[in-house]
């Protein structure tokens with residue numbers, strides 16, 4: 001570790017004493033002191049006291065301008081007044097029905113208008129929604145195999161907890177990635193049907209289809225790899241996948257848990273003009289409440305309609321969650337809001353690019369819609385093998401040093417990206433960039 005990095009950590013430790021006490025206590029009760037592995041931060045995470053608008057206050061009384069926004073789930077920002085009002089109003093009418101209600105129809109109409117899929121079902125998390133989407137595809141096609149991309153995360157169920165960020169020594173060739181399970185506790189049989197390809201490699205995907213004739217049920221992907229910074233598809237990649245899926249009779253699933261309503265009103269379908277067979281949504285559609293959904297044509301959804309494929313859930317379409325979604329989609333995420341957010345995000349990405357250039361840092365900034373990041377490598381990322389060479393140490397230094405300056409630049413980890421929300425202002429973008437002006441020289445001397 002360099003003395004610069006040590007100085008960043010020392011300052012962080014100095015500023016977050018109360019958080020560390022809370023974390024020490026939490027470690028006795030919660031493995032690693034957190035409720036999701038993605039929240040592990042060394043030397044310790046900050047503990048949140050409140051999150052309102054664009055400001056997070058931690059247990060030590062530090063205030064941060066937040067660009068993490070709950071791993072991007074909060075395009076509406078924290079405690080948006082319209083969301084708070086909708087939650088209060090719905091809570092008085094009941095917190096859980098587990099029976100049909102008006103909001104289910106209202107939100108489904110909005111999702112259909114945005115994403116073009118005829119019918120929808122609700123879940124509580126992205127994990128649940130990708131699991132159901134894959135089962136639906138398997139039911140519809142009568143096939144078992146699933147193609148996913150190396151480096152991609154689609155939730156924590158067994159079929160897709162494969163080759164998420166595999167050690168390269170186990171991962172085989174870039175053109176033929178080996179399947180590597182991420183977790184103990186998953187029997188081999190659970191992911192034996194999962195096939196792995198490299199992102200942006202149409203040839204590799206074709207080979208998998210050809211080697212597994214009439215066996216591939218679906219191909220699931222994030223249209224932009226938002227679990228590898230912001231790794232964009234090459235121009236022919238998504239149309240190429242669409243054509244391959246049609247040629248080989250497999251369903252194309254867009255996991256739009258992150259891109260969903262955040263790169264365009266209608267997500268990647270609108271942005272890239274490529275239509276998947278099944279669309280999976282979560283995070284931002286719920287305005288901060290735990291909502292996910294999957295949608296498909298009436299023909300594919302006939303599997304659920306006929307009860308041949310099972311989808312159930314006590315908390316599916318929770319009325320409080322759907323009340324938040326209705327306000328989010330119909331009142332907050334307006335065309336005007338998108339214009340503002342996208343323009344602010346462009347300013348942030350451009351500002352970063354300028355400062356990176358001025359300081360001669362070996363990295364680049366990019367962004368799409370409301371999201372962006374610094375990718376800590378010089379050349380543009382195309383796939384997981386590229387991402388594996390990202391400078392994780394510099395990324396961690398950036399994260400902690402920005403927190404020291406009062407800005408949470410994005411969720412922790414070099415695989416993540418920031419979210420500009422409807423509540424951010426030009427002043428927030430300036431605050432962010434000013435903080436980076438102070439941090440950039442530190443990165444130079446790591």
Ligand SMILES: Cc1ncc(COP(=O)(O)O)c(C=O)c1O
Nearest residue numbers: 125126127153154155257258282
């Ligand atoms: C692309 C993608 N799919 C699925 C998931 C899983 O969603 P959840 O955390 O709601 O289970 C995530 C979570 O980050 C994600 O980024």
